[in-house]
C-alpha cells in the first residue's frame with residue numbers, strides 16, 4: 514500500500530506563529546524565540562485518517578515573508594495550505610487575502626484553512642470576532658482559532674487539511 518504524503522505550506526505575515534505552529538505540531542514543543550533550523554525545508558508528522566496513514570510535510574519559510582522573497586520552490590507541489598494571522602496583529606489580518614491569492618497563483622486552488630493564532634492573547638485583540646468570521650465567510654475558508662502556545666486546536670487544523678485532501 515502506498516502511503517499518502519501531503520505537502521503543506523504555511524503562509525502569512527512574519528511573527529504570526531507559523532514556525533511555532535510547525536514546531537508544535539511536529540515536535541510537540543513551544544519556545545518563545547524559535548529560529549528556523551538552517552538547512553531544514555520541512556518537518557513532518559504522520560497521522561491516521563480513516564484508517565489510512567498520511568504523512569504531512571509542513572514547509573516553513575526562511576522568515577523572509579515581509580520581503581516577498583518566498584521562492585517558487587517553496588510553493589512547488591503544495592497540496593494543502595494554512596493561511597495564518599495573529600489576533601494581535603492588524604496588518605497580518607489585512608494581509609490574509611493577498612497570501613491566499615499568492616498561493617492560488619502559484620499552485621491553483623488547494624485545500625486551505627484560515628487560522629487566527631494567539632487566541633491566548635484575546636484580551637489584547639485588535640481584530641473583532643465579527644470581522645474574523647466575516648472574512649472567513651467571504652473567502653469561503655474553513656476557519657480555526659488557535660493558540661500554538663497553549664496547543665489549542667492546532668491538531669485540528671492539520672487533520673482537517675488531510676481529510677479534505679483525501680476527499681478530493
Ligand code: GDP
Pocket residue numbers: 526527528529530531532533534544545546547576630631632633634659660661662663
Ligand atoms: P513566524 O514568523 O510566523 O514564523 O512566527 P514565529 O513562530 O517565529 O512566532 C513569533 C512569536 O510569536 C514568537 O515569539 C512565538 O513564541 C510567538 N507565538 C507563536 N504562537 C503563539 C501563540 O499562540 N500565543 C502567543 N502568546 N505567542 C505565540
Ligand code: MG
Pocket residue numbers: 528531532533549574575576
Ligand atoms: Mg518563521
